[in-house]
Amino acid sequence: METAFIIAVALGVSVVLVILVLVAIVIYQRWRICDCNVHLEQFINENMELREKMREAGIV
Numbered sequence: 797m798e799t800a801f802i803i804a805v806a807l808g809v810s811v812v813l814v815i816l817v818l819v820a821i822v823i824y825q826r827w828r829i830c831d832c833n834v835h836l837e838q839f840i841n842e843n844m845e846l847r848e849k850m851r852e853a854g855i856v
Contacts, residue, residue: 850856
């Protein structure tokens with residue numbers, strides 16, 4: 797009986813730890829994607845500004 801209780805507690809703790817690790821991974825990946833989107837937005841805006849300057853200068 798004592799062994800079954802120890803195994804049950806160990807399995808329960810391991811399941812909770814796996815869930816917490818998965819949640820942490822999801823949060824980290826979401827943060828990375830948002831960070832990449834900010835840099836992508838800056839890159840696109842800079843390209844649009846340069847294209848407009850080229851258009852004004854008559855290059856394109």
